[in-house]
Amino acid sequence: MGQGSKMKMIYMDHAATTPVHRCVFEAMAPYLKDKFGNPSSLYSIGREIKKDIEQARAEVAAFLGAEPEEIIFLSGGTEADNTAIKGVLFALRDKKDHFITCSIEHHAVLETAIFLENLGFKVTVLPVDSNGLVDPGDVEKAITDRTALVSIMHANNEIGTVQPVEEIGRIAQEKGVYFHTDAVQTFGHLPINVDDLNIDMLAVSAHKLYGPKGVGALYVRKGTKMTQFMHGGGQERHRRASTENVAGIIGLAKAVELAKVGLDEEITRLTSLRDRMIDGIIGTIEKVHVNGDREKRLPNNVNICFEAVEGESLLLALDGNGVEASSGSACSSGASEPSHVLTAIGLAPEIAFGSLRLTLGKGTTKEEVDYILEVLPKVISNLRAMSPVWSG
Ligand code: PLP
Secondary structure, three states: OOOOOOOOOOEEEEEOOOOOHHHHHHHHHHHHHHOOOOEEEEEEEEHHHHHHHHHHHHHHHHHHHOHHHHHHHHOHHHHHHHHHHHHHHHHOOOOOOEEEEEEEEEEEHHHHHHHHOOOOOOEEOOOOOOOOOOHHHHHHHHHOOOOOEEEOOOOHHHHHHHHEHHHHHHHHOOOEEEEEEOOOOOOOOOOOOOOOOOEEEEEEEEHHOOOOOOOOOEEEEEOOOOOOOOOOOHHHHOOOOOOHHHHHHHHHHHHHHHHHOOOHHHHHHHHHHHHHHHHHHHHHHHOEEEOOOOOEHHHHHHEEEEEOOOHHHHHHHHOOEEEOOOOOOEOOEEEEEOOHHHOOOOOOOOHOOOOOEEEOOOOOOHHHHHHHHHHHHHHHHHHHHHOOOOOO
C-alpha cells in the first residue's frame, strides 16, 4: 500500500502507522457530518451518540476480555502511557514512590519516568538481554515495599521483541504491585486477554491497527487506584475530561472489529512473510545482524543492521527504489543519535546507525517481499562501495 505519490510505493512502515481501513473511514464519516452532536447533550442525537460510544467501548473491552467500564478513551498511546504511570504514582505517592520499567520502552514511558524522577520519585530502569528480553527475575528482585507500578511493554516497536508479560504480571500480582503494559504494537495484532496475562493497565493506539490517528484507549482494571490526568468535565466517568473524539472512538472500535476477523490466519501469513524476508536478507547479504528475538517476535517485524552502511542513506536509496521503510535511529537536538533500543541490546553505535526496520501489514504481499529481496542487495552493495569504512 503506497501513499499516493506517482511511483507505486511499497509501504513497509506499519509500526510507524497504518493506512485507515476503508470500512473504518466509512464508519467514522457520519460522525464528521450529520451525527456531529455532543455525546453529553441531553437531546436525542446526543443520547444516540452516547449510546454509540458505549457500544464502541464494549467492542474494545471484549477484545481484551475486559469490562466496558474498564476502558477509558483518550488521544492515543502516549496519553495512555502517561495517564497510567502518572495516575498510579500520584495516587499511591504517600505510601509508595517507586516505579520499575525497562531500557527499551517507547519514549512515552521513558520520558515519563524521567519526569517522575525529577519530581523525587524513585525509578528503576531494568536492562534487557541481547535479544531485547526483560528477565522476569530482574523484575522480582527490583520490587520493594515502596514499588507502586511495573511498566513493561508488550512488544517493542523497533525490534519487535515480545516480552514475557504473563510472567511479569504474575510476579507483580504476587507482590501486590500494579502492572501496566504498553500494547500499542500488539493490540489488534496478537490475541490479548488481560486476565490471562495478569495485566492491570494496558495502552492502545488506534492508528497502529488501521484506525485513525489521535485516538486510543487505556484499559484500567476495576479497583485500580489512579488519579485523574486530564482535569475538566466529567467525561469518561470523571477519569478523562474533554469532549470525546466521537469519530475517532467509532473508528477505533471498527478497527478492532476488523482485526478480530481472521486474526490467527493473518498472524501465520505475516510470520511466514517476515521469515522469508529475514532469511532472504541474511542469505544474500554479508555482515548483517538481525535485531530482536527470532521466535518471541511480532509477526510483522524485520529489523536488521548492515555493517558499513549509514541508515539514512539506506532509507533514501530504498525510497528511490519505491520502498518506504524506517531506521532505528532517532534525531534528537539536531544530531542523529543511535537508537536507544539498539544500544540497549548491546550494539556498538556504528553498527546501530546501519539499521533498517521493515514492518509488514495487511496489504503486504509475497511479491513485495521478493521485490525488496531483489533490490536490497544491490542498494547495500552500492552504499558499501562508497563507504570509507567498508573493507568487504
Ligand atoms: N508506544 C509504542 C510502543 C509506540 O510504538 C507508539 C507509537 O509509535 C506509542 C507508544 C505512541 O502512540 P501514539 O502515537 O498513539 O501516541
